Amino acid sequence: MCGTHISERKGESRKAIEVAKELIKNAIAEELDIKTFTSKTFRIAGMGCSVGPNTLLAVRNIIDAAEHKFQSLLERGSTCYLPEFQVFFNDQASNDFNQLFTSLSPETHYFVAGVPVSFYGRVPEEVLDKRSPAWNRGRVHYSNSTSEVVKAFEAQYAKDFGKFLEVRAHEFVQGGLMALIIPGRPNGLPHSKAYTNKAFELLESSFIDMAKKVMMNDISLI
CATH class of the missing domain: 3.40.50.150 (Vaccinia Virus protein VP39)
Structure with missing residues (x-):
């Protein structure tokens, strides 16, 4: 699948x-x-x-x-x-x-x-902090997460993409062009319903299953 x-x-x-x-x-x-x-x-x-x-x-x-x-x-x-x-x-x-x-x-x-x-930064610190309202417990993506998690990822994206554009501006020659192909979602469509996020949900499910198997194996070895 x-x-x-x-x-x-x-x-x-x-x-x-x-x-x-x-x-x-x-x-x-x-x-x-x-x-x-x-x-x-x-x-x-x-x-x-x-x-x-x-x-x-x-x-x-x-x-x-x-x-x-x-x-x-x-x-x-x-x-x-x-x-x-x-x-x-x-x-x-x-x-x-x-x-x-x-x-x-x-x-x-x-x-x-x-x-x-x-040019990407690290995962937002807030989603890894147990004391933060944006703690993304048990998830690897913002799809189906709380609004605090979504806002944390949005802020990280704005920071990363701003850095991307700033660096590209220094590289451009006079008369040069840049084309951007970026996946998106229609306004008003929830993140969980966006087609591009479905793959991350599948990966998340697989990672969780793998983590559970590792934990069970560790327990059986004790």
């Missing part, structure tokens, strides 16, 4: 990338200011890349759109040149970058690098 749900989430991610494809293509065609580029290298950062084919598809869409714009300008007599593409794949240090790199097609014509670093 859990494996099926993960497969469904991968399918949803792919759908999101496909939907964003046209938006990214139009944004690059209309907003990417090639005239301000002084480097012969076009750099792309894939944040939260994981190891599956979806991240490679997203990168391919960006490169295709950029190449199309450069080629269009060249055909109109522009003095610009087709740049060398470099892609920096970023994720947690535990991410299997080797698996990601072996998934690359032999026909890949861009250079890649793995950047193992996280």
Whole structure:
């Protein structure tokens, strides 16, 4: 059941990338200011890349759109040149970058690098503190938790995402673009009913069962 749900989430991610494809293509065609580029290298950062084919598809869409714009300008007599593409794949240090790199097609014509670093903070301290009203006892997620727990995670998210945007602002070159694909939920829909949270509920149930088995094994060894 859990494996099926993960497969469904991968399918949803792919759908999101496909939907964003046209938006990214139009944004690059209309907003990417090639005239301000002084480097012969076009750099792309894939944040939260994981190891599956979806991240490679997203990168391919960006490169295709950029190449199309450069080629269009060249055909109109522009003095610009087709740049060398470099892609920096970023994720947690535990991410299997080797698996990601072996998934690359032999026909890949861009250079890649793995950047193992996280912009996420730790779990909010309040949810781990037994004295706090936001103590998230017996849970690993905020779905079906109290409003205090939800607010603690919301505050942590705002802090982490603010840091993310601040760092990206320092990295951007003039005329650069950023595309964000973020799962969300309709206004008014409870967290427990959001499709993206169902997987965490399944994981939570599995973790609790595993913890109980460990406790039972410890008791039987005494």
